[in-house]
Amino acid sequence: MQMKRIFIAIQYMELGGAERALLGLLDALDASRFQVDLFVYRHSGELMPLIPSKVNLLPELPAYRAISRPLKDILLEGKLGIAGARLWAKWRSARFGKSLDGLENYAVFDDAAAAVSPFLPSLKKLGMYDLAISFLTPHRIVRDKVRARRKIAWIHTDYSSIGINVERELPVWRGYDHIISISPQAGKGFLSRFPELEDRLVQMENIVSPEVVREQAALEDVSGVMGGSPCLCTVGRFSHAKGMDRAVRLAARLVGLGMEQLRWYLIGYGDEASLRREIRDCGMEEHVIILGKKANPYPYMAACSLYVQPSRYEGKAVAVREAQILGRPVAVTRFPTSAGHVEDGVDGMIIPNEEEGAAVELFRLLNDAGRLESLSAECRRRDYGNRDEILKLEELI
Incomplete structure (x- = not known):
């Protein structure tokens, strides 16, 4: 029986709940049945050494690393296009943030991904995957840069309590076959903003050992x-x-x-x-x-x-x-x-x-x-x- 290929993306492996949840997921995947490629945009964080050896950690790519690095560092490296795109995204998000009535502005993540995406190399040369997972925002990248028969995005927060641009984000979520909610309550919060995506929602708890x-x-x-x-x-x-x-x-x-x-x-x-x-x-x-x-x-x-x-x-x-x-x-x-x-x-x-x-x-x-x-x-x-x-x-x- 041929092994299934799974692609998983996350920004970094800092000390956070989502990152620990990813470790639980990776540990639970059966290495005899699944070949797992993990793409960490920036190889940083105390949890990097805890990535299971059975997982294939893909090489870091400089352009993807620049998504979350300080703008000063990006400018010093000469990545003017990405730096300019992030500055524009920051301005755009700040304008949108004025309409949020005190809610935390989460639109900044999607705005940044949309702006820098043209400067990011395609990952389609990695071949066709059976499943591609975007484990943490921004979700545009896996949608646009990876070839897979099915794609899944994860929800790790309560969407009823944060500020997002529903109109701009809806097409991103539509690019996924399934959306995994880590709790019924988180799923309910997500559907309060995206009710039309109810048929794509699947509940799956964070795996903890x-x-x-x-x-x-x-x-x-x-x-x-x-x-x-x-x-x-x-x-x-x-x-x-x-x-x-x-x-x-x-x-x-x-x-x-x-x-x-x-x-x-x-x-x-x-x-x-x-x-x-x-x-x-x-x-x-x-x-x-x-x-x-x-x-x-x-x-x-x-x-x-x-x-x-x-x-x-x-x-x-x-x-x-x-x-x-x-x-x-x-x-x-x-x-x-x-x-x-x-x-x-x-x-x-x-x-x-x-x-x-x-x-x-x-x-x-x-x-x-x-x-x-x-x-x-x-x-x-x-x-x-x-x-x-x-x-x-x-x-x-």
Whole structure:
């Protein structure tokens, strides 16, 4: 039986939930049945070494690397066409952003891809694939540059909570045979913007291996790093969506309520300078600790009293599931997809998505040892393994 050829594209392998979800997908694909070519536009990120050896990592191409590199670097390399295209896309997105009424402007990703696409070499010389996957935005590139009998794009966020240009993006999504949503709630958010694509939507959860998470958690003793009573932890990009700035202000409220020994550890990367300013402005230097990038965040997650996801919105936060696998009680803010993360009051708590109410609920939870243990016990009892999700993808090939 001839092996099926699969092409998968992603921008880079930084420390993010989507990138970890991709590792789970790659691990689950049967190497005896599928030849997988992975195209990473820019070979950067702490997760690059974790790409399974059974996967064929395609060479980096300079033009594709330039999609997300700083404009200054692109100009120094003499790539004037790509630099000019990105500047034009930035201007176009900024104009569109004025109409979004406070929503985060996600149109910038598609605008940038549309602008630079003419400068990107075709990937059709790689031959015909049975399946081509665009695992993360922008999705124009796989649509336009790859030959495949079927094409699939992934949804990793809640489209009802972000600003996009529906008119410009609809033709992009129409270029895919199937669109995979990582949760029912994320799918519902997507259809609120693209109802005409309902027949292409397929639900498939991010694949997470409990065995790998637990093994990684046992590799390092972080007791000398993690302290505080209570000891809180959050993992994610330092971005508006993830609400790391709110974690700082929530910590200040909890300290003000008497939790003077509180320590809240933030693991991730992004706009660290703004986050440090927030910590300084709130006087939280002793209470909120930025640990930065951690290729293996699991020992830190396993050591916390409570894992908190203070996001403004989410698709499906992989870190929440990983914390549950480690038997940690979890609190997530109430966003449209929060019910897909935890069973409220059973294996996690859903708290208000505004700071005053969230602080009150966190204070109550952290002062209720019995409730914390009940949440933790339920997480330990449940089997969060979902390797069989890969069968949904195999049916589409």
